[in-house]
Amino acid sequence: MPQTPDRSPAPPPQAAWPAAILFDFDGTLIDSAPDILTGINRLLDEENLPALDLGQVHQFIGDGAPTLVTRAFAATGRPLAPDSVPAMTDRYMAIYEALPADPSCVFPGVAETLAHLCAHIPLALVTNKPERATHAVLQAIGLNSYFKAVVGGDTLPTRKPHPGPLLHAMAQLGAEPARTVMVGDGANDVTAGRAAGARVVCVTYGYPRMPVEELGADRLVDHFHELPAALLDLSVG
Numbered sequence: 001m002p003q004t005p006d007r008s009p010a011p012p013p014q015a016a017w018p019a020a021i022l023f024d025f026d027g028t029l030i031d032s033a034p035d036i037l038t039g040i041n042r043l044l045d046e047e048n049l050p051a052l053d054l055g056q057v058h059q060f061i062g063d064g065a066p067t068l069v070t071r072a073f074a075a076t077g078r079p080l081a082p083d084s085v086p087a088m089t090d091r092y093m094a095i096y097e098a099l100p101a102d103p104s105c106v107f108p109g110v111a112e113t114l115a116h117l118c119a120h121i122p123l124a125l126v127t128n129k130p131e132r133a134t135h136a137v138l139q140a141i142g143l144n145s146y147f148k149a150v151v152g153g154d155t156l157p158t159r160k161p162h163p164g165p166l167l168h169a170m171a172q173l174g175a176e177p178a179r180t181v182m183v184g185d186g187a188n189d190v191t192a193g194r195a196a197g198a199r200v201v202c203v204t205y206g207y208p209r210m211p212v213e214e215l216g217a218d219r220l221v222d223h224f225h226e227l228p229a230a231l232l233d234l235s236v237g
């Protein structure tokens, strides 16, 4: 019997969830700049130095606590000697960790979207904020249960933009880089994500130090609610 050719159309490619999603913290999930400003200004006040404003602190966040403290002192006109940075960073972290984090610092749409995504996909937090403070803030704002792994700026010898922390999180989640998406707000997230072999989504409301359109992300989202659609559109699963 002659074979009739199968003329049924090929099924449309299925949009798929990533195997894992890695999230940046400051500027992506939480508006931490007001608390960071309070902590920095208390430290500067102890040192008899003038206070900074929120706009300055926005520019100093994202490269970890020692760099934040270094930039803050430099902005007052009294830069720190390099050998004073570790002790001054410890003092800053003690002040910051004593500040009660308020759930209102969570950006709109974040809690509901993480709750939705974590039902499908393992999630990790990869931040340059020191790990102990990260856990304390996560606990205080009620987001801790969504993450299967948390990598802080002092968890490993390297931090973003090095890919090491992202690869460490992927190994903990058992996810291949090519099927993983990094979600962040700045150049460190894009550089680290690319170097780790992941795709990158950036939010447009965070603390980037350059226009977000120039960061080189695969997708931009203006609101966290748009993230699931952007992830399905990337279809890296």
Ligand SMILES: O=C(O)COP(=O)(O)O
Residues within 6 Å of the ligand: 024, 025, 026, 027, 061, 062, 063, 064, 065, 126, 127, 128, 129, 130, 153, 160
């Ligand atoms: O610089 C920091 O301390 C934290 O920044 P990140 O959460 O955006 O990595």
Ligand SMILES: [Mg+2]
Residues within 6 Å of the ligand: 024, 025, 026, 027, 028, 062, 184, 185, 186, 206, 207
């Ligand atoms: Mg950030």
